[in-house]
Amino acid sequence: MGRILGIDLGTTQSLIATMNDGAPGVIKDPDTGRGLLPSVVAIAPDGEVEVGARAIELEPHLTVEKDGRVSAIGFAGGEFGAVIRSVKRYMGLGGDEVAPEDRVRYTFADLSGPVMRFRVGSRVFTPPQISAEILRALKARAERALGEKVERVVITVPAYFNDGQRQATKDAGRLAGLEVVRLVNEPTAASLAYGLGKMAEGIVAVYDFGGGTFDISILSIKEGIFEVLATNGDTHLGGDDIDRAVADWLLAELPESVKTDRHVWNSARIVAEDAKQRLSDIAETEVVIELPGHTIRKSLSRAALEKFAEPLITRTIKRSEMALSDAKLKPAAIDAVVLVGGSTRMPYVRDQVRALFGRPPLCSIDPEEVVALGAAVQAGVLMGTQGDLLLLDVVPLSLGIETMGGVMERLIHRNTTIPTSIAENFTTAVDNQTHVDIHVLQGERELAKDCRSLARFKLGPIEPQPAGLPRIEVTFLIDANGILSVTARDERTGREHSIDVKPSYGLTDDEIERMLEEAIDLGDQDLEQRLLITARNDAEQILGALHKQLGEWASLLEGGERERIEEGVERLERARNEADRELIATLVEELNELTTPFAERIMDRAIKDALEKKSVDDLS
């Protein structure tokens, strides 16, 4: 079996890693030597895509015009497209699920469908398509660094990702031409990186506070088995939210209309993030943001930053306590605490975690690399090269069905070890009923309307029988990726029942197929475009040269030659404005052949002239 790589597809940064001689290592960009790829994707109106640092360069930034107007400069040459950051916050969401604070950042196609979509010029993109660009960039990097094809990967996801968010991540892999062999929860992956032969057996808490998500996982490590006891988290709580609070404060004195301008806001957010990072090392910093005719200059101390962070960190501590309670453990029972994610670089975060668990947290492995390294270890397990390790993860959210009165009946409780399955019997409520509708839900609330709808299933057709007589056994299976599948069987006949699945959110298989086809079409179109430009350039070159030569060396032309050449020039001039690159290439070729004797004569004459000049020079 070929190599499997590990990918950390992060909110703000992404990495790809692999096992080398039994140790995981991050694959660095062969050109820049950088391991972290900013999870930023720039899309031009014509569909051209840039990822990472190059995308950041294309990010619209504010400039002040001479007349005092503010304008945003983005893609050169006029109307710019979109530069999308933190696409992970939108993964697997229906339009109506996009958080209010995430609604102002970009232009959306419509926010009513089962999948939210970004609008860029006249085109629309789903979050998996944007994420696929990040995955493609990582794939290309690894292929260049390793000199081999990369086709199979492990991708990490926040432990608290629901079924839809996991499915969207798998879809992104598929769109990037990758087989996603396994989704692994980020905190669990981190524990693997730490546990690889180093960590003694015991109970470990992984506190994972990244750019956009927070996870806490409590694991028991014993006999090489990493068993998650409980997990909790918030998929919309991260360092991004601290930046947002600081940006709000920065712009506080500005009128609402300016504050909500997308470019003003984005600039403030970037400046805020920068200040936050500086304050991990120094106690006070100056924050400057240039606006039309107005410069905001404020001083931010570490203490003030901590005030902004406090309510958010308090939420992470609450979540951690809930995980401990689910694991039926007191903080004192934890043998080691591991820090993961860039946001744990904040001293304040470290202090709070230490206060909760009563022990200094471990951060000996770079918190920004540890998840990718763990993903590589899990890839090793799947390749069969890490036979002494096994991961037993859990489902983060309860799974159930809607019953009479809109109540959520739990079938699989949160923190159940996966893979897991449960069989449930269904029957009909009225005579001769031919279909049974099942509404599958995920969440911890009592009422169906407060849980997240996963899918609706239609069981049947069922043979007409008196009510209550049919017995259909439905099996809900959650695989090792935390993704649900459903099968149904008629208890009497033993026959498999067909199930008509309507996912409530996310992309259907057909939609993904279509996106894949579109990507291939676009790929061809891009190539065609490049070839056309090349052909036109060739035409320009020969036309320019001939124009000059026909003027300078007219005396070298033979009878009728000028007419023949001018006819060829005219045909090529007409063709170069058309999009038929093959015609352009043919005419260039023909003109080349036709003018070869003329060109040779010119060459001869030029050499002779040069020699004559030389001899004249010698004489003088």
Add this chain to the structure above:
Amino acid sequence: MIECPSCGRRQTPRLSCEQCNAPLGAELDCFAALGLPQKLTIDLLALERLYHALGYRVHPDRFAAANAKARDASLRATALLTRSYRTLKDPVARGLYWLERKGQKLAENNKQVPPDLAELVFDVQEQLAELTVDRSDELEATVTARRAEVEHALSDAQQNLAHNFASWDGGRGDEQRLVADLKNILSRIAYLRTLLRDVERALENTNAA
């Protein structure tokens, strides 16, 4: 008889193949899944070791490169294994599972508080209600003492459960009586667990306030 999806050997249903150890994907009861005899008395440490060893053997991570049939068998075997372990690990879940296999349910009997517990449950609930308004140290000390009482009753019930299990295993006693006993003990434990949780919550809230 069932055929191994990896090596093709035909055998009686079990978790993993007797010849090549690959998962079979057979449907088994919780005891059979872990290769245990149909006995209610279980050594928890040995159970965990068994669970880990079988997990290594059948988990989907070990079959990432196998054919679709073997992968599917691995998925089903692991789902069965984790479910069986979870059921057998907790004596209460184990007892409920046993009742279920005997065609019995706890639900109908469980609506009424076991008579000999009624007084304790009633008293404690009353004191907890008082505690939400009166946060005197004196009352808190009373509730703390009550917690010890509940814990003690719970531990007694758990011992009774172990005795009941031993009776089943030894084939001692009339099955009908054992079922009734088991129901009684399990319902007591359910009540005491809820009560203990309520007491702990109330005490935590008092401490936090």
